[in-house]
Amino acid sequence: MESSGKKVIVGLTGRIGSGVTAFLLKKQGFQVIGVSIINHSMDTFKNSSTPPKCYISKLGEIENFCKFLGIPFYATDGKSEFEDKVLDPFTANRLTARANTTCFNCTSLRIQVLYEKMKKLNADFISTGHFCKVHKNLNSDNFSVHANNDVDSDQSFLLAGIPEIYLKHLILPLGELRANEVDTIAKKFNLPLKPSLSDGKFCYREPAEYESILKNRVPKSLIKEGQVHNVDNDMIQGEHKGILHHFITEKNLKFNGVNQADQNIQVVNYQFEKSTIEIGSDKHLTFKGCQLVELSLSSGLDRSKPMNCFIKNKYSHQYVACMIFFKNNASAYLEFESPIYPIIEGEKVVLFDKNTRNAKVIGLGRIGQRGEFELIDRAEEYKTKNEANEEIKRAPVFKF
Template identity: 25%
Template sequence: MTAKGRIVVAMSGGVDSSATAALLKEQGWDVVGVTLQLYDHGQAVCRPNTCCAGKDIHDARTVADVLGIPHYVMDMESTFHADVVDKFAESYIRGETPIPCVLCNQTVKFRDLFSIARDLGADALATGHYVQRQDGANGAIMLKGADPGRDQSYFLFSTTREQLEFLRFPLGGFLSKDETRAIAARYNLPVAAKRDSQDICFVPDGDYAGLVQRLKPGAIRPGAIVHVEDGRELGRHQGIIHYTIGQRKGLGLGGGDPLYVIRLEAEKAQVVVGPREALGRSRITVRGVNWLGDGDGADFVCQVRVRSTRPPMPARVRLDGQGGGLVMLDMPEQGVAPGQACVFYDGDRVLGGGWIVGAD
């Protein structure tokens, strides 16, 4: 054991996690690399632009060899399929817009990796996420990443207090990806110039609807596209899984004023469309709330982000103490979709968040 203790690094085979391992070794930690295999070997090989694929496992092992650290590959295929892939498909069928990366962090990457790290005698678990952790008066707190363009706090809102105490995010204070690549280059790591993963790892071709059709072939129903104002039928669709809230292109409705998907009604198999102004929502209902702020968080003013690509907006939040809550925005927000997360911020501090179940 070193003076700093043992730390497990979640190594995906990309430059971020590889640089994390190198940086922690440089700081004097006893580093152990762990890679999660999320697909069987035949499916995993040669998947471009994803993480946790066959080439990525090879890259992680090569990096570990260069750094001279032990490296383990853990088969999490069945757990990943049950906790992430199946739930992704079920969410789409309900007319939601899921975020599988949050589910993956919440289950396979944190819940299960925590157990693995403790079994390996680790004092901490580190990832390459761009988010910051600090020790506060009442325990560890989470902050946005220093680089606004790479901040990943939205995807980590469900991290529990216990997990946050155990976690480390060495890259969170970096101001650019160039700093990360410089660390990898300094150690002559073969992934120093590797491209970032772009797609959802289990949908490398971007065809979400095709995946859902393969997993849930009997659950997709055709239906009507109707106008939000009077319910008149404007066209037909082959399944609500082909649409998301705020979508404009690909509706197949011909000319006229621009129309957007306002909501998806799974029980009626209807896609409801209307003008852009009909997208505005001022009240959001959330469930599965994870609270990371001080006190009980019953009633507070903050900023909220309703999608990873949207800026935080001022709001008032009232939590019911049972995992649910109501978010009241100061100004209407567009693109609010069930299945997405509503994350609470106090400036740079992450106060927690919940899953969006409805909005009006």
């Protein structure tokens, strides 16, 4: 790629990944412009030990880093868009105990904001510190996201579903690097960046991380107390003060009557109408297949027949082999090679074409119904039904 004279907008978060991204692009000859997107008020998580990864607590430190690199810096207020596209869906999902998709929604929003800044500042590209790659197909001119070669560093799943209008302008300098190699670059060149606090988990998982946000967004009338039902032994084992304080897969439960020594007991479901939390073992979240809805797929895929692919979700870095059966209305059925835990309704699932280096993202969907499904051959079913009807209509023959 010709870099001389080209302008690139780099999304800066104050963490090592985005800082090293800006540094590498400048070394390559790009005209780098740093942009930080403010999604929360500065004091929202000031006392939190686990703030979300998009939270910027000290804007001055990012500005000083840009001065160190000798690049322009801008900050943009993204709080209203963040409320609309990230926090509103998150609040609705928390009230109904559906899956937490904030990291997907946040990534998509940040890419959009950077793209709009790129146009306003007459730049050519945008860039982030994600550990994955964007490739262009020279035959079709289509752009696609590909996995980092290091499975533990890979973040390609977060960019699944990003429209090509953004991908064609997106540069990802960390796509070929491991996380520890990025740390080494920061130390070698004495970049004024603090070590990343990222633990590899997704944001807003624990109640302590999000209760300060939701307390002003959810009316008390919607925080319903209720019973805790153990679906393994069909017993009521205490009461809860609202699902907002809990999440699916939560363990180390403090409900009365729950055996604290049993690490397998966890929150497995929430009955919204009855305000009942259901707890039980892994088997209630372990499935051999699931329905995918709101499915978006790469162009050029043959959807006329089942296809082998691999999936990832935010709970594991490992690829899982599966077969996808395409259906109508942007839906499909996934059959896993072996049962997977946890499969949570509403969770995002990313599809890949292979489980080796440079795997290509080929789709993104949301989990609908879970369980094993029986495939029905409608043509054969119709034929069998007609033959049965003919047998009934056929007049009996009597011999005298």
